[in-house]
Amino acid sequence: MKKILLCELNMSEGTDVAAIEKVTAALRGTPGVTVMDVDSDKDHNRTVYTWIGEPEDVLAGAQNLTEKALEIIDMSRHHGSHPRMGAVDVVPFVPVRGVEKEEALEIARRYGAFLGSKGVPVYYYEEAATKPSRQNLVDLRKGQYEALEKKMKDEAWRPDEGPFAFVPRWGATVTGVRFPLVAYNVNLRTTDVEIAKAIAKRMRFSTGGLRFVRAIGLPLEEKGMVQVSMNLTNYEKTPIPVAYDLIRSLAATYGVTVAEAELVGPVPLAALEDVVRHCLQVHRFEASQIIETHLLG
Amino acid sequence: MKKILLCELNMSEGTDVAAIEKVTAALRGTPGVTVMDVDSDKDHNRTVYTWIGEPEDVLAGAQNLTEKALEIIDMSRHHGSHPRMGAVDVVPFVPVRGVEKEEALEIARRYGAFLGSKGVPVYYYEEAATKPSRQNLVDLRKGQYEALEKKMKDEAWRPDEGPFAFVPRWGATVTGVRFPLVAYNVNLRTTDVEIAKAIAKRMRFSTGGLRFVRAIGLPLEEKGMVQVSMNLTNYEKTPIPVAYDLIRSLAATYGVTVAEAELVGPVPLAALEDVVRHCLQVHRFEASQIIETHLLG
CATH class of the missing domain: 3.30.70.670 (Formiminotransferase, C-terminal subdomain)
Structure with a gap:
């Protein structure tokens, strides 16, 4: 039986239908990816993508989606009722079948490194956290996007990947591995x-x-x-x-x-x-x- | 979600490995067919094939398998401890997901007509039975292959498809639809x-x-x-x-x-x-x- 990894990517754009469709197309165009759900919420101004596939395909989907999302989103103009701190806000990878924790962690870290190479500060959370204070999303996202400029001057907030600097356009991304809830x-x-x-x-x-x-x-x-x-x-x-x-x-x-x-x-x-x-x-x-x-x- | 039909074909050959492999290849070579199990029993001198797929593909698999089986088997020389009366002995079609009884019945009847056109007498059983006395396999197979010659002289045993005659090489086949057991x-x-x-x-x-x-x-x-x-x-x-x-x-x-x-x-x-x-x-x-x-x- 093939391995199944799931990715749930929370993107900070839920109103611009044409822009969302471009991002969705980048995900759907990735071979081996099965999209389970695309859920846009106008009040949250947020879209949650859920897809599954073999680990490498799921990673490729995340990268393709993210490239488009970084093109279309400018966090300095983002408003929405859901807590958020990045254009690509939270990206958990979830082992569903036949995927060991270590394999999922490797995928999350490669995704984090990819984001970092694009210039986005990245924090690893849950099973991928590099210190206990980074395990919980709520702690990491405290103060949201608006607090990032100040946080980025504090050594405690040095990111796990990407620049140690406030990036107005993209904020910061939280990614990692969690078990299915x-x-x-x-x-x-x-x-x-x-x-x-x-x-x-x-x-x-x-x-x-x-x-x-x-x-x-x-x-x-x-x-x-x-x-x-x-x-x-x-x-x-x-x-x-x-x-x-x-x-x-x-x-x-x-x-x-x-x-x-x-x-x-x-x-x-x-x-x-x-x-x-x-x-x-x-x-x-x-x-x-x-x-x-x-x-x- | 795609429809899933299952077929379980009981063939009266379980010892000649090379012959069985030819039959198996005919099934596996059918597009859209997923073979779940191929179980040969030497004492029974019988092989049970189980496969699934969309209804049309499952039918094509049954036809491809059957053509090969009719080539290799001569029932006049068959011995085995399991009750049997045909080269292709019993072929139930089983609706697994999204397949209505009527659709499965149509597949079973097309398979029966195919067998009949090849010269094999066919009886429909279970949900496909044309009269109550033909519902149960045990009743249909009473006396096994060896009783067929006599039965075929009795109007009560006129088959549902194929010749109303004893066919020494192939005996007779029972096919139909049953629910998953x-x-x-x-x-x-x-x-x-x-x-x-x-x-x-x-x-x-x-x-x-x-x-x-x-x-x-x-x-x-x-x-x-x-x-x-x-x-x-x-x-x-x-x-x-x-x-x-x-x-x-x-x-x-x-x-x-x-x-x-x-x-x-x-x-x-x-x-x-x-x-x-x-x-x-x-x-x-x-x-x-x-x-x-x-x-x-």
């Missing part, structure tokens, strides 16, 4: 949001829960329910059905049942294979048993 | 095979159970367990997790637990999507959320 929301048959908050607290890593779960409790007023909204940051080590079983048993301690749940956005097939293993007790289930996997090359 | 075995933590038999009886359609379940109870002496061995003949209408839940609750009435289970052989992705919907309560899960499905064209 599974967004799993579980709705409970109660209107008491305190129950959702208490369960979220027990579920999430930061307050004693499962190692790879982030969770918050929310009201869902229209539905007359509450929601435990979760991000599973490593579905191999904390599988979706493990989170489901725990949430259901925590809910039971409040006499509350699970009404429904949703998986939001894309999920790797491997995460679903674990659902089969866990929920049907088929411990030795293999991906090659799924007929469609034979068409993946 | 999911083989699901559940092992129970007891050595009492009567419990497995009682549960199988409650599970299977023929004795009051689920509409699309066939089941038997077996001892698994080496493991010190018993097994409820099931075939799910329509995973859309009787999903795997529904069978699992029922079997687990029936076992509980004997104070017995499920030790492990296995899915044997290929499974359509759609059957696994139902596992996600059922087991994680994600009722609105869509196949397009699975990243890999974007590579299926």
